[in-house]
Amino acid sequence: MEDGYVNIGKRLPRVDGIIKATGEAKYAADLSMPGMLHGKILRSPYPHARIINIDADKAKRLPGVRAVVTGNDTIGFKAGGISARGDEPYLALEKVRFIGDGVAAVAAIDEETAEEALELIEVEYQELPAVVDPVAAMNEDSPLVHEHAPRNISYKTDLSYGDVDKAFKKCDYVREDHFETASIRHGFIEPHAALASWDLSGKLSFWGSKQSPYFTYRNMAKALGITLSRIRIVQPFIGGGFGGKNEMFDVDFSSALLSRKTGKPVRIVVSQEEVLFAYRQRHPTIIDIKTGLKKDGTIMAVDAHIIADGGAYLSIGAMSLYLMCSFLCLPYRLPNMRARGYRVYTNTQPSCAMRGHGVPQSRFAAEVQLDMAAGEMGLDPMEIRLKNALGPHETTPNGFVITSCGFEESIIEGKKVIEKWRKDRPKDGDPNIKRGIGVGCYGFVVGPRVAGHNTAGAVIKVHEDGGVSLMTGSTDSGQGSDTALSQIAAEVLGVRLEDVRYGMVDSDITPVDPGTYGSRVTFITGNAVRVAAEDVKNQLAEVAAKTLEANPRDIRFKDRRVYVAGSPERGISFPRLVKIAQYSGAGKTLLGRGYWAPEGLKVVNLETGRGNMSATYSFGTQVSEVEVNTETGRSKVIRMAMLHDCGTPINEMAMEGQLEGSAIGGIGHTLTEEIIRKDGRTMNPSFLEYRMPTALDACNVEILHTDTYDDVGPFGAKESGEGIQVSVVPSIVNAIYDAVGIPFKKIPITPLMVLDALKDKSGK
Amino acid sequence: MKELIILTINGIEHGVLVETHWTLLDVLRDKIGMTGTKKGCDNGECGACTVIIDGEAVLSCLILAIQAQGKDILTIEGVSQDGKPDTVQDAFVKYGGIQCGFCTPGMIMASRALLNKIPHPSTEEIKRGLSGNLCRCTGYVKIIEAVENASTTEIT
Ligand code: FES
């Protein structure tokens, strides 16, 4: 480890900060082209129906309408997280499977005309019996959402390690609980938007709000039936994703198909209402979990049964289910474990990855149950966690290999926070206000190895003035990775952050990349950037060595200067060195190239899942304090502390921003957010009715490090974007438990639930 | 029927042919080409479209373009002065109040309107002043910090 960094670890403002603050940053819906048409999508009004006929003649005759497309205009490609099991057409083929399923798309001279045309499309449906409840969906006689999936089972996971039944017999304390989590949404403010332009050479250019543009690159080629290199996907700024903008959607496909049909660029911007009823959600779950402990608090066994409502399509759900199950193995030592998970099709919005991907649901159950066990056993919740905490260089029974790990320290620090908070808590106040402190812990992946291409690449071009252009295939959907990656390039090359120009994804130019998910970008792409920067640095070091008459190995690059180690005066400026390299002799073109993926990871079998899926893991402890008003039932989070090991942060300010976003988002997930549906229809498709936290809900968030230096991570970094969100929800639930003595097993915890529970409690 | 109206935006008069039911937001974005003002919900629920009209924060998706005639409209494009970001913009950048940036123009306009009214707001006043602007990324913590810091610097 080298200290005295110029860029790494500093609180540097993000590279795109100014143009975002001035409104100059362009998002997909801000883009337009000469002659551009506007598209709209017709959506299914039924949760389940057969399409008998679509008559678009009237719509096509409306002045201003240029084209109408339906499933019949496609080659019938079906998308899915496991390609061989793809089940989701971009425009419905023979059936619609949820209210909001895309049926047809229109291109017209303006949005109003397109909208009007939608009403003129006559679709003859034959309504089919629908199933909207995941438990009912598993009955033998339930209607099938997909003919190929008996009992509507979309995916099954069965993980088993050790001998659970035997272990339970040896436990001093065993408890079983039933938990439920609601469907919630990603909540990005920027609706999905796409602009596609097909040219007569048979090439498609596409700009879309995609957090993983290479997902769309691959699926667009498949869905249009053209080869990959004919597709050009360009990434504008992305207005938040959180997992909900990974996949390609009907809006992306329809813009391309309509452009092909009309020969004009076509832009489709969906409304926020459509986002809220017709696109993705987090898997709602029903979790039955049994945990056994020894008298001293040692966790001996966990047996979990998880039903996850997958909605109408597979999406990325196999991975979600696997993560829900396998992350019961982190962050505590667990010798015996069984997790049976069922992802179930229903006639509702499809579920997919969302911040924390599957892990928040099962860890909510496990962490809350742990506090209930501690309460009944008379043990301190922190001691029980400390006793079972996994440490560095341990391997979990399912094969997760832990390397750097500051988990234990995070619990110890958490204990101190709790002690301090209990002391400085105001004494006599309103007797109706009960205060409580709760805790939750987590462990999370840092760039999971998933099937398919997993490598990140980077290209660096050095300009004559000493400026640096950096290109990767990774996308910053707001988390700040463009800045972190630029800091890494700047540090290796010994320039400053403002010297680096970050080029966003353009699949014609930038290296192919899996995407922005699983907290992989800073860790994996960060290493690719490091390798690319070292590549070009080595080229420059050769030149510097000749100029400075030294060994290339002794050349140092720092803060825009290049010098001989040990004698800083024997040096030249970075721009000058670049000029020498480019103009002396035959002259060089300075390009650095790098690619990287963690070694030794295997693609885990998602059904039986043994194996190490991540080169390292992040850990942490979350402490929350709440006030519960026993008269109104309202709970309010007063303050939070996040103690976490994200490796060594590349940019402290960006890292804090990630944590704060997780924290306040978690308040919404625990207390207010829920998609309400009646017979498959979303009843609250607006931000007014679907209540996300506002500035009024923001509380003080203390961020404390128990950071480690990760040997594999770039400059020691791991992840900070997702993991700690996992522990926010249980910490609040446990705080409410501490405040009023009621452990809630269902989220969100509404005031009504609190009042009812208080009534029940006092009635007893 | 379209109508020719004059809108004064960032001190410059724009003649635009509009349908009477078009919102100011759509006219700004689609007719005038000022895409800095964002459309998050088109329904008055997210604040991403906030502009300042005669000194007041207004949701441009809830006001018709024809209603904005004869008024002074300030959009995010008109905030920076002499090619430099203003104090509030600067504070958002410097204190990390920006992540994806989609809520940012609206947040900055709402913050400016707030600071015009209450030059040195308390944390509670900032929270209240921004409570109509949703942000999913930041958890508001650094946005509040940015506004606090901007309030101690003189507005440019
Ligand atoms: S777009 Fe106007 S409030 Fe959301």
Ligand code: FES
């Ligand atoms: S920064 Fe993304 S919504 Fe506010």
